Amino acid sequence: MASEQRDVFRLTCDVLSVQEAVDVVNSPSCGAVSVFIGTTREDTLQGRRVVGLEYEAYEPMVQSELARLSADIRARWPSIVHICVLHRLGLVDVGEASVVIAISSPHRHDGQEAVQHCITQLKASAPIWKKEVYDTKEVSWKENAECSWAGLNNGPAAV
Numbered sequence: 001m002a003s004e005q006r007d008v009f010r011l012t013c014d015v016l017s018v019q020e021a022v023d024v025v026n027s028p029s030c031g032a033v034s035v036f037i038g039t040t041r042e043d044t045l046q047g048r049r050v051v052g053l054e055y056e057a058y059e060p061m062v063q064s065e066l067a068r069l070s071a072d073i074r075a076r077w078p079s080i081v082h083i084c085v086l087h088r089l090g091l092v093d094v095g096e097a098s099v100v101i102a103i104s105s106p107h108r109h110d111g112q113e114a115v116q117h118c119i120t121q122l123k124a125s126a127p128i129w130k131k132e133v134y135d136t137k138e139v140s141w142k143e144n145a146e147c148s149w150a151g152l153n154n155g156p157a158a159v
Contacts, residue, residue, distance in 0.1 A: 005081060005082065006024070007066075007082070007084075008084045008086075009062075011059055011087050011088075011089050012087075013088070013090040015088075016087075016099075016100045021084045021102035022035065024082065024084040025104040026082075027104050029081060030106055031106055032104065032107055032108040032111045033103070033111070034111035035100070035101065036099070036101040036115045037099070038097065038098045040053045040092045040096055042094045045132075048134035050132050051133055051135050052091050052093045052094060052133040053091075054092070054139070055129065056089065056128070057087070057126070057127060057129070061126075061127045065122075066126065068125075069122065069125070069126075072121070076114070077110040079110045082103070082104045083103050083118070084102045085099070085122065087122075087128060101118050101119055101122075103115050103118065
């Protein structure tokens, strides 16, 4: 099975396609494609409404972290066949996908657990920063609760 395995990691400013991620991981040897879609939600904080999220990343390090994460997933769930992680950069409006993760496996259980682990670890370790954009045109950098360097910076300028 190892020669059949495929990992696709892409950062893009383009709208994400869930179908593309599913197509990348689809395999005749698998009975399950597990998918996570993270979308920008409208949120109100202190009277300000979120109208979008703006993402920035240190792309070479993101690719390295995703390769490490893929190896970790395969060590924990050896039955995983293909992994696809698509992440938006730039402005992502409310309702649009910020991240799409698709993982194929012979049976659903391993794939579902691997997808959960993937999004948690991606938020914890990948150098992808986001700022909330409010209807007042103000912005605020946000940290993921899972972030391993939480509290150490306030966005990419501080790194």
